[in-house]
Amino acid sequence: MEEELQLRYAFSIHVEFDPRPRLKLGPLPSGGYRGFIGLAGGTITGPRLQGIVLPHSGGDYPLIRNDGVVVFDARYIIVAADGTHIYMMNRGCRHAPPDISRRMEALEPVDPNSYYFRVTPIFDVAKDSPHEWMTRTLFVGKGDRRNGYTDFEYYEVL
Amino acid sequence: MLELEFAMEVRVRLGERIHIPTATHTRGTVIVQEGTFEGPRIKGIVVPQTGGDHPVIGSDGTARFDATYLLQADDGTFIFKRNYGVRSGPPDVLKRLLAKEEVDPSEYYMRLSPSFEVPPGPHDWLSKHVFIGTGRRGPQGSIFRYWMVK
Numbered sequence A: 001m002e003e004e005l006q007l008r009y010a011f012s013i014h015v016e017f018d019p020r021p022r023l024k025l026g027p028l029p030s031g032g033y034r035g036f037i038g039l040a041g042g043t044i045t046g047p048r049l050q051g052i053v054l055p056h057s058g059g060d061y062p063l064i065r066n067d068g069v070v071v072f073d074a075r076y077i078i079v080a081a082d083g084t085h086i087y088m089m090n091r092g093c094r095h096a097p098p099d100i101s102r103r104m105e106a107l108e109p110v111d112p113n114s115y116y117f118r119v120t121p122i123f124d125v126a127k128d129s130p131h132e133w134m135t136r137t138l139f140v141g142k143g144d145r146r147n148g149y150t151d152f153e154y155y156e157v158l
Numbered sequence B: 001m002l003e004l005e006f007a008m009e010v011r012v013r014l015g016e017r018i019h020i021p022t023a024t025h026t027r028g029t030v031i032v033q034e035g036t037f038e039g040p041r042i043k044g045i046v047v048p049q050t051g052g053d054h055p056v057i058g059s060d061g062t063a064r065f066d067a068t069y070l071l072q073a074d075d076g077t078f079i080f081k082r083n084y085g086v087r088s089g090p091p092d093v094l095k096r097l098l099a100k101e102e103v104d105p106s107e108y109y110m111r112l113s114p115s116f117e118v119p120p121g122p123h124d125w126l127s128k129h130v131f132i133g134t135g136r137r138g139p140q141g142s143i144f145r146y147w148m149v150k
Helices: A098-105 A132-136 B091-098
Strands: A007-017 A023-025 A033-045 A051-053 A070-080 A085-095 A116-125 A139-146 A149-157 B004-014 B018-021 B026-038 B043-046 B063-073 B078-088 B109-117 B130-137 B141-149
Touching (some): A033 A070, A116 A132, A132 B078, B004 B043, B026 B063, B109 B141
Antiparallel strands (some): A007 A033, A033 A051, A051 A070, A070 A085, A085 A116, A139 A149, B004 B141, B043 B063, B063 B078, B078 B109, B109 B130, B130 B141
């Protein structure tokens, strides 16, 4: 049935994290923890978009649920190669088997195929800009978290 | 590449649409009257009148969905569903959709990324994965087909 829904590789985003310590607030009265990590910058490459992550333009504010699932709520600004500013809001989740999770917490390298890390971003960009199509398109992506950075691959849902 | 696994088809009957033209956009609102859902791992009903869709409709006619309502699986489990997504297409096609005409779904783009809140147990795979899907709008309601992103 997969042929009903086609994906096409669109671009990759390499995000560098702020070296300041991550924050973890909680336990929250509503359950789980609220995290924060700032973004230092990054780069975007690929057939559909090229550019940079505007340095220090946002971060991720995940909810760390009691069942071990990290639910992302990331917001930051991209500057396309033509200078256009693009707002990005990224939702998704990550979870891993306990031993992989422990190694990720210790910032040790792990195989990106050993855990689940998937996202669906939303973009805002000026009307009549060459990137307006991004506001009318659904994307899905996968993440590969490393020490100090994460690499995302994004696909356009056709 | 990402692998997809078909998760479910959801059919909903929708009530009357109300459009609120604000200074920046049009806020739509529509209540889900009833429905059903079915997939290889789960099936059940859309609990009548437990929510609806409140899309933001831009000046180009593109709708961004923000829907919430409840599902109930056959074993009685309640599931909170939130549906984000987008519908876009040529202006005349979007106009025909709003006029409740039957429009071939290949004439417009309607894609969704739902999320689910469920109790721990047999259905909690719904709250641990990202889902994407397609939507088609008919005169009486909508049909959504969702895939789990593996």
